[in-house]
Amino acid sequence: MALLAERCSRPRYAFMLLSLLADIARPDGSAGPVVACGTSLVPLRDWLCEALSPLADKDSRRQALAGRAACDLKARGAWPDDAEQAARCLEEEVKLRVLTSGKTNVSRTVSELVRAGLLERYYQGYWVDHENRGAQRQAIYTLAGAARLLLRSASPAATVPLPPPPAAPGQAGGQLQLL
Numbered sequence: 001m002a003l004l005a006e007r008c009s010r011p012r013y014a015f016m017l018l019s020l021l022a023d024i025a026r027p028d029g030s031a032g033p034v035v036a037c038g039t040s041l042v043p044l045r046d047w048l049c050e051a052l053s054p055l056a057d058k059d060s061r062r063q064a065l066a067g068r069a070a071c072d073l074k075a076r077g078a079w080p081d082d083a084e085q086a087a088r089c090l091e092e093e094v095k096l097r098v099l100t101s102g103k104t105n106v107s108r109t110v111s112e113l114v115r116a117g118l119l120e121r122y123y124q125g126y127w128v129d130h131e132n133r134g135a136q137r138q139a140i141y142t143l144a145g146a147a148r149l150l151l152r153s154a155s156p157a158a159t160v161p162l163p164p165p166p167a168a169p170g171q172a173g174g175q176l177q178l179l
Contacts, residue, residue, distance in 0.1 A: 020048060030140055045103060045107065065098070069090060116145075117144060119142065
C-alpha cells in the first residue's frame with residue numbers, strides 16, 4: 001500500500017482497482033479483454049467502471065452533477081413535462097456522465113499503476129499498432145510486480161462468484177465470468 005500511496009494520486013481507488021482485477025484474473029495474472037456478466041460480454045474497462053461507480057453515490061459532487069445535467073437537458077429541450085419521465089431521463093443522463101467520467105478515472109489509474117510497475121497493459125483487437133489508439137481494441141491488464149501477490153491461489157478463475165455491476169432496470173443479475 002505504501003507504493004500506491006507514493007505513486008498514485010488516488011491510492012485507495014488504485015487498490016480497489018487492483019483487487020477487482022486480481023479477483024477476475026486468470027492464473028497468469030491477466031484479465032480482459034471482456035468480462036462475462038450474466039449473459040452479456042462487457043469490455044473490461046467498462047466493467048471496472050461499473051464496479052467502482054457506486055463509490056460516488058453519496059458524494060455531493062453527484063448532486064451537483066445532477067443539477068448541471070438537469071439544466072443541460074432543459075436547455076436542449078429534452079426535459080419531459082411528466083415528473084416521472086423527467087426523473088428517469090435525469091437518472092439516465094447522470095449515469096451516462098458518471099460512466100464517462102469513470103472510464104477516464106479507470107484509465108488514469110491504470111496508467112499510474114503501469115508507471116508504478118504494478119500492472120502491464122496491452123490491447124487486443126483490430127490493428128494493434130494503429131495510430132488511432134482506441135481503434136476497435138480492447139484492453140488487457142496483467143498484474144505485475146507486488147500486485148501479483150493479490151492473486152488467489154484457487155483454481156483457474158474461469159468462474160468467479162463476484163457480484164456483477166449493478167444491472168439495468170429489468171435485467172437479471174448473473175454470475176461473473178472472465179473469458
